[in-house]
Amino acid sequence: xxxxxQTPKFQVLKTGQSMTxxxxxxxxxxxxxxxxxxxxxxxxxxxYSVGAGITDQGEVPNGYNVSRSxxxxxxLRLLSAAPSQTSVxxxxxxxxxxxxxxxxxxxxxVV
Amino acid sequence: GENVEQHPSxxxxxxxxxxVIKCTYSDSASxxxxxxxxxxxxxxxxxxxxxxNVGEKKDQRIAVTLNKTAKHFxxxxxxxxxxxxxxxxxxxxxxxxxxxxxxxxxxxVKx
Numbered sequence: 274x275x276x277x278x279q280t281p282k283f284q285v286l287k288t289g290q291s292m293t294x295x296x297x298x299x300x301x302x303x304x305x306x307x308x309x310x311x312x313x314x315x316x317x318x319x320x321y322s323v324g325a326g327i328t329d330q331g332e333v334p335n336g337y338n339v340s341r342s343x344x345x346x347x348x349l350r351l352l353s354a355a356p357s358q359t360s361v362x363x364x365x366x367x368x369x370x371x372x373x374x375x376x377x378x379x380x381x382x383v384v
Numbered sequence: 385g386e387n388v389e390q391h392p393s394x395x396x397x398x399x400x401x402x403x404v405i406k407c408t409y410s411d412s413a414s415x416x417x418x419x420x421x422x423x424x425x426x427x428x429x430x431x432x433x434x435x436x437n438v439g440e441k442k443d444q445r446i447a448v449t450l451n452k453t454a455k456h457f458x459x460x461x462x463x464x465x466x467x468x469x470x471x472x473x474x475x476x477x478x479x480x481x482x483x484x485x486x487x488x489x490x491x492x493v494k495x
Contacts, residue, residue: 304481313393315473315487316428323480331482332385363427367481370435372418375427 275299279364279376286354286383294349294379296364302374304367305347306331307339309360310378316363322347354383386411388476390486398494403461405489407474410455414476417450417457418483422471431472432459464493 280295298305306321318331322341336358338350347366351358361380365373387410397403409417415436420428432448434441434457440449445464450457457476461468471490477483 306481306483308485313487315390316475316485318482318484321480321482329480329482332484365483367483369481370416370477370479371481372430372433373428373475373481373483374430377427 277364277366277374277376279362279379281379282377284379284381286351286381288354288356288383290354292351292354294351294362294364294381296347296349296376297345298347298364298366298374299345300366300368300374301344302366302368303344304369305341306365306367306373307337307347307349308363308365309333309358310363311360319349319362351381356383359383386414386476386478386482386484388474388484388486390474390489392489393487394490394492396492396494397464399464399466401464403464403468403491403493404458405472405474405491406456406458407476407486408454408456409476409484411476411478412455413478415479416477416483417448418475418477419446419448419459420473420475420485422473422488424470428473461491464491466493466495469493 308316418433
């Protein structure tokens, strides 16, 4: 039981490049979320999903897309990377009304 | 959307003293309030949680309280130890599991 797995752990992008951060969970959780963590700002919700085929925007969705074609996977797409998207990204999953379980994080630098 | 505020942002205590972290939330629909501990370079880990039908919960040296009327919740760590040093986050969530986090409290326990 691996829990929540994120890839890659580290990534450097050039401004304007696109990429996908992968997230997979094996706990059969309905809910999945993406957060970004910046110094002094805690964890800010980017997008979340309450089940396969259903996604919604969080606090800071601009510049990011998500899809949820299966229960297990919830990839986050950066369409055109900007230096302001330099951050640590965490994927999380949870059951209804339960705590979020986090992946190990992806440290992204946009130059 | 939900807004969670957390105070203080930094807290330094002597080993053996107590540490108190306070949070407020804005959305009266929030019904689940977890607390996370994050050590440097690691993912946030759940340490304790409380639901809206409970006023207080205790787990060993950690106690959490919830005042639904005032939209306040807090965490109290007793007999602090150096290994309690970390960043602590409070969070609030509705039935949609769109969990929102406070900005975090950096706790330092001096031996």
